[in-house]
Amino acid sequence: xxxxxxxxxxxxxxxxxxxxxxxxxxxxxxxxxxxxxxxxxxxxxxxxxxxxxxxxxxxxxxxxxxxxxxxxxxxxxxxxxxxxxxxxxxxxxxxxxxxxxxxxxxxxxxxxxxxxxxxxxxxxxxxxxxxxxxxxxxxxxxxxxxxxxxxxxxxxxxxxxxxxxxxxxxxxxxxxxxxxxxxxxxxxxxxxxxxxxxxxxxxxxxxxxxxxxxxxxxxxxxxxxxxxxxxxxxxxxxxxxxxxxxxxxxxxxxxxxxxxxxxxxxxxxxxxxxxxxxxxxxxxxxxxxxxxxxxxxxxxxxxxxxxxxxxxxxxxxxxxxxxxxxxxxxxxxxx
Amino acid sequence: xxxxxxxxxxxxxxxxxxxxxxxxxxxxxxxxxxxxxxxxxxxxxxxxxxxxxxxxxxxxxxxxxxxxxxxxxxxxxxxxxxxxxxxxxxxxxxxxxxxxxxxxxxxxxxxxxxxxxxxxxxxxxxxxxxxxxxxxxxxxxxxxxxxxxxxxxxxxxxxxxxxxxxxxxxxxxxx
Amino acid sequence: xxxxxxxxxxxxxxxxxxxxxxxxxxxxxxxxxxxxxxxxxxxxxxxxxxxxxxxxxxxxxxxxxxxxxxxxxxxxxxxxxxxxxxxxxxxxxxxxxxxxxxxxxxxxxxxxxxxxxxxxxxxxxxxxxxxxxxxxxxxxxxxxxxxxxxxxxxxxxxxxxxxxxxxxxxxxxxxxxxxxxxxxxxxxxxxxxxxxxxxxxxxxxxxxxxxxxxxxxxxxxxxxxxxxxxxxxxxxx
Numbered sequence: 001x002x003x004x005x006x007x008x009x010x011x012x013x014x015x016x017x018x019x020x021x022x023x024x025x026x027x028x029x030x031x032x033x034x035x036x037x038x039x040x041x042x043x044x045x046x047x048x049x050x051x052x053x054x055x056x057x058x059x060x061x062x063x064x065x066x067x068x069x070x071x072x073x074x075x076x077x078x079x080x081x082x083x084x085x086x087x088x089x090x091x092x093x094x095x096x097x098x099x100x101x102x103x104x105x106x107x108x109x110x111x112x113x114x115x116x117x118x119x120x121x122x123x124x125x126x127x128x129x130x131x132x133x134x135x136x137x138x139x140x141x142x143x144x145x146x147x148x149x150x151x152x153x154x155x156x157x158x159x160x161x162x163x164x165x166x167x168x169x170x171x172x173x174x175x176x177x178x179x180x181x182x183x184x185x186x187x188x189x190x191x192x193x194x195x196x197x198x199x200x201x202x203x204x205x206x207x208x209x210x211x212x213x214x215x216x217x218x219x220x221x222x223x224x225x226x227x228x229x230x231x232x233x234x235x236x237x238x239x240x241x242x243x244x245x246x247x248x249x250x251x252x253x254x255x256x257x258x259x260x261x262x263x264x265x266x267x268x269x270x271x272x273x274x275x276x277x278x279x280x281x282x283x284x285x286x287x288x289x290x291x292x293x294x295x296x297x298x299x300x301x302x303x304x305x306x307x308x309x310x311x312x313x314x315x316x317x318x319x320x321x322x323x324x325x326x327x328x329x330x331x332x333x334x335x
Numbered sequence: 336x337x338x339x340x341x342x343x344x345x346x347x348x349x350x351x352x353x354x355x356x357x358x359x360x361x362x363x364x365x366x367x368x369x370x371x372x373x374x375x376x377x378x379x380x381x382x383x384x385x386x387x388x389x390x391x392x393x394x395x396x397x398x399x400x401x402x403x404x405x406x407x408x409x410x411x412x413x414x415x416x417x418x419x420x421x422x423x424x425x426x427x428x429x430x431x432x433x434x435x436x437x438x439x440x441x442x443x444x445x446x447x448x449x450x451x452x453x454x455x456x457x458x459x460x461x462x463x464x465x466x467x468x469x470x471x472x473x474x475x476x477x478x479x480x481x482x483x484x485x486x487x488x489x490x491x492x493x494x495x496x497x498x499x500x501x502x503x504x505x506x507x508x509x510x
Numbered sequence: 511x512x513x514x515x516x517x518x519x520x521x522x523x524x525x526x527x528x529x530x531x532x533x534x535x536x537x538x539x540x541x542x543x544x545x546x547x548x549x550x551x552x553x554x555x556x557x558x559x560x561x562x563x564x565x566x567x568x569x570x571x572x573x574x575x576x577x578x579x580x581x582x583x584x585x586x587x588x589x590x591x592x593x594x595x596x597x598x599x600x601x602x603x604x605x606x607x608x609x610x611x612x613x614x615x616x617x618x619x620x621x622x623x624x625x626x627x628x629x630x631x632x633x634x635x636x637x638x639x640x641x642x643x644x645x646x647x648x649x650x651x652x653x654x655x656x657x658x659x660x661x662x663x664x665x666x667x668x669x670x671x672x673x674x675x676x677x678x679x680x681x682x683x684x685x686x687x688x689x690x691x692x693x694x695x696x697x698x699x700x701x702x703x704x705x706x707x708x709x710x711x712x713x714x715x716x717x718x719x720x721x722x723x724x725x726x727x728x729x730x731x732x733x734x735x736x737x738x739x740x741x742x743x744x745x746x747x
Contacts, residue, residue, distance in 0.1 A: 190559050190562065192561070198653055198654075198680065198692055199655070199656070199696035199699075200696075200700075201695075201699075236562065246533040272557040273557070342543070343543070387545070391592060394543060398593075401518065489583070490584075492585045493587040493588075494587070499582065501591075501592060502579055502582055502591050505593055505602075506575045506576065506579050509575060
């Protein structure tokens with residue numbers, strides 16, 4: 001039996017999870033929530049993580065019913081993400097690894113999402129749509145790498161949604177994306193927005209600047225409601241995402257799709273992807289907010305795979321990096 | 336001599352092309368067409384590169400007729416309009432419909448399979464010499480066609496004149 | 511009536527040979543007006559909002575035929591458009607017979623492994639660079655450049671092999687170096703992921719592109735920017 005504890009804090013969530021051979025023993029998490037109209041700044045986020053990380057660590061061990069001596073390996077997010085929060089969490093992970101005398105493993109955050117998705121859904125070799133506040137990628141596995149077939153050429157889809165939420169002052173509690181999703185359900189009028197797909201890549205900056213410019217004007221003149229805008233924005237950006245996923249599937253002759261990342265728990269996105277899959281005779285795999293949104297267990301799971309295949313990170317190599325592409329990691333645990 | 340073809344999208348219909356040279360009564364024929372006595376499109380044969388060009392125009396005319404989206408008043412005027420590279424209707428009639436002084440004419444008929452009466456009507460009405468439709472190329476005024484369709488030598492490097500002509504005809508509505 | 515006409519084209523397609531079901535279109539082979547023809551049918555995507563779907567599909571059909579004509583006018587080979595049905599969103603195109611994709615060509619040349627194919631491939635990518643420069647000089651942005659979307663047509667006589675661009679479904683017209691750079695970036699990613707260890711070959715393509723157009727300098731400069739954007743994005747969360 002191998003027990004791995006994972007530390008995640010690359011953005012505004014701090015999570016610590018414990019995995020024992022595919023079983024999630026605990027996975028507590030806290031979210032740093034900012035007032036409406038404001039995004040989260042690196043130093044404030046790091047301060048938030050510092051203030052709660054030991055409480056979360058205690059919870060993780062208690063809920064799992066384990067002592068530090070039961071842990072075989074300490075995994076932490078090496079990147080990508082925001083510098084200050086990454087450093088904060090890595091520091092604690094390094095410290096406990098030394099205190100407990102356990103090996104460390106630095107994990108690529110994106111790979112954490114993919115491996116957690118595969119574990120929870122049992123998807124075998126899916127085309128992965130990874131969508132979050134900082135990432136938008138269509139990924140498929142081939143020859144020991146998770147290769148990026150399509151991605152955003154500017155901002156991430158979650159970033160586009162978050163910044164739109166700020167423009168019309170939608171609450172960040174529990175998350176802007178969740179609130180947009182709820183409001184979109186009440187929208188009905190479809191407002192045409194720029195739609196930008198280039199090959200297997202997408203672009204969201206044009207949509208964002210268009211809606212930033214037009215939103216308050218349209219709302220002011222009662223041309224449409226905030227709910228209509230939420231609805232239209234979701235319909236547009238999700239259609240783009242489903243389209244590039246389908247293009248990648250056609251390219252790789254794939255019959256499985258796995259959606260991961262914070263935006264991936266949006267039920268409308270899942271529904272649209274489901275319709276596309278059904279038409280192609282493909283299968284959709286998705287997870288709920290427990291595992292879609294950043295969490296510690298996903299880092300533990302990827303760490304578990306890496307550790308079992310013989311990878312460890314020496315103390316002097318246990319730094320963090322804000323930029324860390326998914327395809328930089330050699331996947332030593334898959335054929 | 337004449338050329339009869341069916342259209343894949345309209346399997347019940349036949350398109351017949353009949354070619355005449357040394358036509359003496361173009362003015363009368365044109366008048367007959369205007370009055371609907373001749374049920375066919377009368378086209379300046381020297382503006383045609385190939386019977387395929389006519390087929391493309393006819394297929395498009397029938398398609399738009401079914402959709403009630405024709406730009407002109409009737410199927411035969413629509414065929415003539417479709418031959419033109421531009422969306423200017425009177426220009427199209429001037430360039431592609433027969434004029435009183437023309438001496439070579441291509442007649443296009445659209446009919447059900449059994450209607451052979453139509454063709455004998457045309458043969459009696461035209462005062463001219465019927466020649467095989469395949470001889471169209473001997474009548475084509477290539478310089479004039481290139482000029483009207485604005486086909487540059489550059490374009491002819493990647494295809495035939497017919498390709499250039501057909502491509503413009505098929506896409507002109509969105510240009 | 512409109513419904514009626516749509517039926518006609520779709521009935522016809524039922525008799526045609528389905529070549530492939532892509533992400534946004536079904537591609538058929540048939541005979542149309544007596545000629546070997548490819549029909550590209552953009553079928554409705556039910557996951558998309560119907561208004562968005564209709565607009566997108568119509569726009570792409572229009573852009574596709576516009577770009578094809580624009581390329582052909584500039585002497586760049588692309589299939590002849592025979593007929594467009596804007597109701598059922600079908601484009602009837604010349605079938606490029608006796609041809610193979612550049613993708614298959616490079617793959618088999620790489621497989622054969624001898625030194626001779628290198629010279630031949632270099633010649634091929636130079637030609638690709640030249641044609642893409644010509645296309646960008648006409649302000650046509652292909653939008654989906656891959657080695658599968660380029661065909662090599664064997665010439666009827668002893669002439670040189672012709673490179674034919676196909677699948678202009680995501681194309682549009684733009685004068686911006688940024689758009690042209692992204693066009694090349696899309697090709698670079700597709701090229702390098704489809705054909706492993708061809709970095710040098712792609713460099714040759716870009717050199718030929720640069721040498722073939724006076725406007726290329728600004729495009730290549732932008733290309734560097736676009737590449738960095740992908741690599742340097744902070745990727746938070």
